[in-house]
Amino acid sequence: MSERKDDRLWGGRFDKAPDELFDAFQNSFAFDCRFLPYEIAVDRAWARALQRVGILTETEVKQTLAALDKIAERAERDPLWLADSAAEDVHHFIEKALVEELGPIGWKLHTGRSRNELVATDFRLFIIDAAAETQEALSALIHSLLLQAKANLKTPMAGMTHMQHAQPILLSHFLMAHAQALTRDITRLQNAAASADACPMGSGALAGCAFAIDRDAIARDLGFSRMTPNSLDAVSDRDFLFALSGIATHLSRLAEDFVLFASQEFSYVILPDEYSTGSSLMPQKKNPDSWELLRGKTGRITAALFALFTTLKGLPTSYQRDLQEDKEALFAAHDQIEDMLGVATGAITGTRFREDRLRAAANNPALFATDAADYLVHRGVPFRQAHDLIGKVLKESERQGKPWTQLSLEDVQKISPLFEKDFLEGPSVEDVIANKAVPGGTATESVRAAIAQLEQKLAQWEKQT
Numbered sequence: 043m044s045e046r047k048d049d050r051l052w053g054g055r056f057d058k059a060p061d062e063l064f065d066a067f068q069n070s071f072a073f074d075c076r077f078l079p080y081e082i083a084v085d086r087a088w089a090r091a092l093q094r095v096g097i098l099t100e101t102e103v104k105q106t107l108a109a110l111d112k113i114a115e116r117a118e119r120d121p122l123w124l125a126d127s128a129a130e131d132v133h134h135f136i137e138k139a140l141v142e143e144l145g146p147i148g149w150k151l152h153t154g155r156s157r158n159e160l161v162a163t164d165f166r167l168f169i170i171d172a173a174a175e176t177q178e179a180l181s182a183l184i185h186s187l188l189l190q191a192k193a194n195l196k197t198p199m200a201g202m203t204h205m206q207h208a209q210p211i212l213l214s215h216f217l218m219a220h221a222q223a224l225t226r227d228i229t230r231l232q233n234a235a236a237s238a239d240a241c242p243m244g245s246g247a248l249a250g251c252a253f254a255i256d257r258d259a260i261a262r263d264l265g266f267s268r269m270t271p272n273s274l275d276a277v278s279d280r281d282f283l284f285a286l287s288g289i290a291t292h293l294s295r296l297a298e299d300f301v302l303f304a305s306q307e308f309s310y311v312i313l314p315d316e317y318s319t320g321s322s323l324m325p326q327k328k329n330p331d332s333w334e335l336l337r338g339k340t341g342r343i344t345a346a347l348f349a350l351f352t353t354l355k356g357l358p359t360s361y362q363r364d365l366q367e368d369k370e371a372l373f374a375a376h377d378q379i380e381d382m383l384g385v386a387t388g389a390i391t392g393t394r395f396r397e398d399r400l401r402a403a404a405n406n407p408a409l410f411a412t413d414a415a416d417y418l419v420h421r422g423v424p425f426r427q428a429h430d431l432i433g434k435v436l437k438e439s440e441r442q443g444k445p446w447t448q449l450s451l452e453d454v455q456k457i458s459p460l461f462e463k464d465f466l467e468g469p470s471v472e473d474v475i476a477n478k479a480v481p482g483g484t485a486t487e488s489v490r491a492a493i494a495q496l497e498q499k500l501a502q503w504e505k506q507t
């Protein structure tokens with residue numbers, strides 16, 4: 043044991059120790075120690091694999107597994123042990139601890155393997171767990187949107203495009219739009235987890251393993267459903283942040299809607315006190331900080347994705363030390379998304395919608411103009427002409443300063459003799475909503491069906507986990 047100059051994982055061909063600043067610069071233990079439980083699981087599987095190819099005896103494996111148990115237990119109970127460690131990274135930490143426990147037997151475990159595949163394996167195991175956690179948090183948020191959608195099936199609102207009132211829709215339909223976007227995020231997460239679900243162990247540093255280890259058995263031991271198909275690809279690949287930045291972008295859009303809705307101009311919502319803050323100066327203020335911060339923190343997730351992209355751009359195939367930069371971005375984005383989803387769920391659940399304000403905005407005949415054009419279409423007028431005629435009706439209503447439904451029959455018949463008395467009765471906001479009865483439309487029945495479908499989908503996913 044003592045023929046080694048120090049306990050580094052490398053160094054035989056070096057005359058000098060690393061420069062102090064550089065040594066701290068390259069150290070990753072402060073953040074990759076989060077991989078410790080995964081690394082220990084991989085070590086256990088690797089010890090058993092080495093026994094199968096005769097590198098470790100049964101006794102050595104038993105000793106190694108027992109030592110790993112002890113390390114896991116101490117790491118859990120004694121955080122200072124980790125904080126004070128001089129280890130270069132999590133891989134080094136465990137080897138040092140193993141050697142302290144077992145002497146030179148501890149040096150056998152790294153036979154035939156590389157930190158490059160270890161870190162890639164830990165990364166994938168982390169992603170699989172992280173994706174499951176995030177899926178659960180996303181489901182909770184979708185459930186809170188579904189609850190509000192069910193509670194607001196009778197509330198019309200002014201649907202907008204270009205931030206201009208366009209056509210009436212149900213508030214439930216609006217809430218379900220967000221629920222659908224977040225459901226796609228679950229699918230993206232599941233895809234990310236499925237592509238992470240392949241075990242790199244046996245890839246070595248880049249070329250594969252020179253010992254005839256059973257890669258499939260290691261993969262199964264670790265709960266992976268398969269092994270990675272190419273050793274070079276296995277040590278280069280880093281995905282997942284895509285899925286998180288998709289979620290954050292959707293949360294930011296949801297946030298922007300609620301910041302606007304909480305403004306005095308809209309006054310569509312009363313935000314829960316628990317998710318709002320006041321002003322140190324202006325006593326009347328109730329600010330939508332939860333939503334503003336959700337919108338703001340999205341920047342960090344996007345930044346994490348871009349940071350990793352920028353790192354990856356220009357990297358050649360295979361392991362490069364640049365890849366060590368993946369972890370801080372990933373951990374920060376994951377932790378941030380969990381908090382963001384929790385806050386969004388609470389804020390949605392506690393929001394009260396002001397039906398009076400929403401209905402008042404929706405109940406404006408100008409928003410029924412498309413349906414008014416359809417009135418002519420039903421009488422055989424080509425749509426473009428109908429559009430034009432209704433445009434003229436609206437111009438006249440603007441000129442007279444009253445809604446088009448209050449024009450006289452004479453006024454509108456001057457524009458087209460096809461208008462009859464029933465035209466001026468106009469449709470009600472309920473009619474206009476009810477006639478969008480296509481699947482995916484805003485009619486109450488369509489929205490009810492969409493709610494039922496989504497509930498079923500979530501229940502199915504929840505059963506699987």
Ligand code: ARG
Nearest residue numbers: 070074131157158161365366
């Ligand atoms: N700490 C490295 C990482 O996070 C893994 C170690 C690989 N080091 C090496 N010199 N090949 O990517």
